[in-house]
Amino acid sequence: MVSVLLATFVSFSCVARTMGTRLFDRNLAYSSPFANAPHLSHDTRSLQARHVQFVKRQHQLDDTVSSNGFTDEHYPTFYGGDFSSSPWIYNGGVNFTHSESSHPVASGDPLQDSILLWTRAVPAGAPPDQSIPVCVTFKIFDNEGLSGRPLDAGDAFTTYDVDWTLKVEANNLQPDSHYWFQFSDCTDPDIVSPVGTTRTIASPDTPAEEVNGGKPLTLAVFSCSRYQDGWFNAYGVAAHNTSADFFVHLGDYIYESLGDGAPIGRAVAGKELATIADYRQRLNQYRTDPGLVYAHQKAPWITVWDDHEVADQAWKAGTADTNDTSVGCSFSPSGACFTDRKLAAVRAYHEWMPIRQVDPDDKLRIWRNFQIGKLLDLTMLDTRQYDRDITDLYYNTVIKSIADEMNRSLMGSEQEAWFYETLSNSKARGAVWRVVGQQIVFTMLNEDDGLDVDAWDGYRANRNRVLDHLYSNEISNTIILSGDSHANWVSDLAHPNQTVTYDPITGNGAIGVEFAGTAVSSTSTFGPGISPADANKLSARYVAANIDLQWSEGSYRGFFTLALDAHQANATYWAMRNVSTV
Structure with missing residues (x-):
């Protein structure tokens, strides 16, 4: 099993690096408020390198060491694939209800065509190795039932480096309009956050x-x-x-x-x-x-x-x-x-x-x-x-x-x-x-x-x-x-x-x-x-x-x-x- 993991990593290393960094970058918590101060912000390339190094370490382990149920099929499945068997992201379940909280979603700083969405996705049970990210999906809709095609959707990573927080920008929105949004676990879409309600502001030239x-x-x-x-x-x-x-x-x-x-x-x-x-x-x-x-x-x-x-x-x-x-x-x-x-x-x-x-x-x-x-x-x-x-x-x-x-x-x-x-x-x-x-x-x-x-x-x-x-x-x-x-x-x-x-x-x-x-x-x-x-x-x-x-x-x-x-x-x-x- 370990040899299969290594072969897959080598074959898709360029894809993994590009897609993985993109998913780190989409979470604004890594860069904000130090976007142009790399010595103060989290370097997502370094996070991705740490991530890749973890896979190399796994290859060096004896075959008898538990892999916690992880198999291959990883980065090529981003954006619509099945994460349930991915070895490079955490799939032990996500708790969107940290501590006693029951509605850990938020939104803020609305513009006429976008809004920031926030959640905290804490690994359920024992936390994973620091090199393994949690993957979260967000979707935003123009109806309370969350039906039809979302106006914007995507996946993003979070890790202990940012306290498992996730902050993404939802785009493609209309001015002065109401919206409903929800987060889910990339590896198990049945694990979802509560639904949040939000809205945009009117365009500057609206009477x-x-x-x-x-x-x-x-x-x-x-x-x-x-x-x-x-x-x-x-x-x-x-x-x-x-x-x-x-x-x-x-x-x-x-x-x-x-x-x-x-x-x-x-x-x-x-x-x-x-x-x-x-x-x-x-x-x-x-x-x-x-x-x-x-x-x-x-x-x-x-x-x-x-x-x-x-x-x-x-x-x-x-x-x-x-x-x-x-x-x-x-x-x-x-x-x-x-x-x-x-x-x-x-x-x-x-x-x-x-x-x-x-x-x-x-x-x-x-x-x-x-x-x-x-x-x-x-x-x-x-x-x-x-x-x-x-x-x-x-x-x-x-x-x-x-x-x-x-x-x-x-x-x-x-x-x-x-x-x-x-x-x-x-x-x-x-x-x-x-x-x-x-x-x-x-x-x-x-x-x-x-x-x-x-x-x-x-x-x-x-x-x-x-x-x-x-x-x-x-x-x-x-x-x-x-x-x-x-x-x-x-x-x-x-x-x-x-x-x-x-x-x-x-x-x-x-x-x-x-x-x-x-x-x-x-x-x-x-x-x-x-x-x-x-x-x-x-x-x-x-x-x-x-x-x-x-x-x-x-x-x-x-x-x-x-x-x-x-x-x-x-x-x-x-x-x-x-x-x-x-």
């Missing part, structure tokens, strides 16, 4: 009145889901009880910290995150939450990160407890310094999230824009990880004294220039709305303990530059979406404390509005467990003290939806009764 078939387009907006603080009921409520077309996450999808969630069944596994294994384990655990799992299955997601996807109070050169000094590398038993920690976090995020690499030459860039017909531009910013100047690290009390410095930036010069150009282009192309998804509260908020210099209040010149660009170019209908603060806020967009041209009673003179949402589960900054009545007293005081602020609420965990049509925008805030139980 605003025709986007989404003339119905309001609805975004469900989330931030700050800390596992140990409670169950992610907000995700499930949004998936079951709203008509949201897209789920927008503004960051803090995971937290690097531990806490004490055991009393409510939310004990966090592992340690404070530092290594690639740490971040993968935490993402895996978060994806066992039933609300989050179901929400990923029901709609495409558009996401950005905040600080906790890496660590608390992250900026471009460190976090609250880590940097690249000897002291900053000692926070973890792993000895991971900040740069190592950040790259590990970024890699794990791109493995587990259905997000595109925006620029092959820029591994940290997730700021991007979605032109959704003439109805809106959805512009997603990174005010945290990309090029943020130093923030409040708790011990550096000088930040308040430099908050007005003209050259301080949350985004960095490149992203900031791109943002202004995107806003201007949106107006020039005739989009009705400019919706800006970003991490932190934009409006000036003078709370009881002063200004939060980790928010835009710590980068006031940068905020003024944004407002100046909007006003000087008469770019109206701008809506800023914010998270991070663990409370709800609604504000007019206007220069802080400027009432000469802005009327806070009527809203006249405002250039837009900010909708800031509370946390999915993270504890209220108004106080842990604060009652609605007590929170409302604080809110009334904050509204009175801040001219632009129109409404505030700080007791409930939840999310909000934003429904847009050609004439109006409506935000609806959803409050969870509790997060201590499902």
Whole structure:
């Protein structure tokens, strides 16, 4: 039997190398976010070489060594062949329901003709040799019954190198349309994932009145889901009880910290995150939450990160407890310094999230824009990880004294220039709305303990530059979406404390509005467990003290939806009764 395997390998070695690399390459998790940085990404040629070397090793074994039921018939059968007897791919069964999760599929970053599809295909039982990949088939259909010819289909490999994650791009889709997709085991098509639902966005030139078939387009907006603080009921409520077309996450999808969630069944596994294994384990655990799992299955997601996807109070050169000094590398038993920690976090995020690499030459860039017909531009910013100047690290009390410095930036010069150009282009192309998804509260908020210099209040010149660009170019209908603060806020967009041209009673003179949402589960900054009545007293005081602020609420965990049509925008805030139980 072994001699037959060798003869087949030699005969088809060129075909095997070409086809095998293609199947590795189709899984975007291997390259993203390091597509043009081969020293950081997974080299699929090396993976394929390792794969081929395994077959050579098998030839060197004695005939009495078990081959685990593998026979030949391998690469020439790709794209429609029978994998059930292949010796070069794992055929021991695939578990699409890792851990307690029951719906491990997701989609994201929709374009007018394509969408990213995601799953995790864990080998059932004992894992195979590291050289043996799992082969997964994906199919996407235009009907819920998955009948007829799929609009796109294909096979791709995944391995332990990317934590068994699989991220593929489905093409050949129509704009502004709904789709259903499913994954299966290449070696056994009866082993399938749950069916996911997704959709594309309208083409940029679609009239605003025709986007989404003339119905309001609805975004469900989330931030700050800390596992140990409670169950992610907000995700499930949004998936079951709203008509949201897209789920927008503004960051803090995971937290690097531990806490004490055991009393409510939310004990966090592992340690404070530092290594690639740490971040993968935490993402895996978060994806066992039933609300989050179901929400990923029901709609495409558009996401950005905040600080906790890496660590608390992250900026471009460190976090609250880590940097690249000897002291900053000692926070973890792993000895991971900040740069190592950040790259590990970024890699794990791109493995587990259905997000595109925006620029092959820029591994940290997730700021991007979605032109959704003439109805809106959805512009997603990174005010945290990309090029943020130093923030409040708790011990550096000088930040308040430099908050007005003209050259301080949350985004960095490149992203900031791109943002202004995107806003201007949106107006020039005739989009009705400019919706800006970003991490932190934009409006000036003078709370009881002063200004939060980790928010835009710590980068006031940068905020003024944004407002100046909007006003000087008469770019109206701008809506800023914010998270991070663990409370709800609604504000007019206007220069802080400027009432000469802005009327806070009527809203006249405002250039837009900010909708800031509370946390999915993270504890209220108004106080842990604060009652609605007590929170409302604080809110009334904050509204009175801040001219632009129109409404505030700080007791409930939840999310909000934003429904847009050609004439109006409506935000609806959803409050969870509790997060201590499902």
